[in-house]
Amino acid sequence: MTEGFSFESDPPQDLIDSVVGIGAGSWLDTLRRGRSVLRDNAQQSAALLLHPERDEGFSRTERLAVASFVAGLHGEQDIYRLYLNLLERSGDGDALPAAIRQFVRDGRTRGPYGAYPQGTLSTEDLNGLVFDVSAAEIGTRLSAALKHAHLLVYHPRDASAGALEALQETGWSETAIVTLSQLVSFLTFQVRIIHGLTVLRHAGPAVGQGLPESTS
């Protein structure tokens, strides 16, 4: 089902419906359309962040590499496969998707963790993996982005001005840092929506709240 998704398909496809397997007219489709502005803008966010018309110094291939990494870190297999598949089709060869798969295997852990400003909350500080992404195969610029993505996914309260400086030192402009931050943060939203809707799809509609889903 996910192999067929493209941002360029005509008529346009909804990425979340495609990954979760929500058929037109099904109970979940009706439920989602009760928040149609969100449905449209979740799709628009994905298109703007992953398939922009102008890349603004942050290429589509880099964006798909970050997206594959973030989805993989969450262990959400369907969206991980979709982004890896789009990355493979973006035409940069097999080395980058292979490197991402390895980073996902090495970088996966449980979150959130991290440290608070020193004081009362320090008793809640939790240590966790600080993941260093090797630049050997992917270059310093993308490795810095993936390292930042790991920080945001698992231990966002460890974020600092220094983390942004590290991105600037590898060539990320201020505007590209904002877009990268939006991309990673958006993806942590999108994978949770996909997860939640998938749980609902398997649960089926509540008794008395509509017809059972047709086989879609």
Add this chain to the structure above:
Amino acid sequence: MSVTPQNASRPDNREPARFTTALLDWHPWLPPLEESELTEVHYDGLVDRARAKSPYFMLLARDPQVLGARTRSDRDIFYNTDGGLPRRERELAATAVSRFNGCIYCASVHARFSERQGGSSEALAVLLATGSLPVDATEAWLLVAEVARQISETPVGFSDVHVRVLRQAGFNDAEILDLINASSFFNWANRLMLSLGYPTLPVEKQD
């Protein structure tokens, strides 16, 4: 290098050391746009023109179309009252997620919003102080906060068991979807707020 030294070293030391409902300030680590730089594309992204006074939204306005899609998502999740979860519970979910992820700024804003919508200020104060609602909170509130937390774990901890328990407690599917939406959205919002700047207490609250 645009990460300013005074921001990087935080010599004012007014960063809040605990969760609070106080009105906090937020300071970006990267320069926001200036009002004089804004075009209609930027105002469209800001959605509400008053947001041109906010350093947070003016920083995100560096990618105005993405900001616009984010803002319209936010509004439909939290302000669309056509069915679904009462707004005070959507704001409770936002608060619980922010507390769990550690966003002191976001938690302060949304605890206040939940209170303003009729949420229990006592229960919210305990949530901010301890990370959990008091045991005498309502069943609905305990469930909303617990599910918000499960949705925020990585890997995501939300499962069919939560759907069953929510339904047994009387939540309908539109309410459950609003809870998923609100909780998921704050994973987005928390990460932006935490990683692009830092909060401070208002000057009069300095101790």
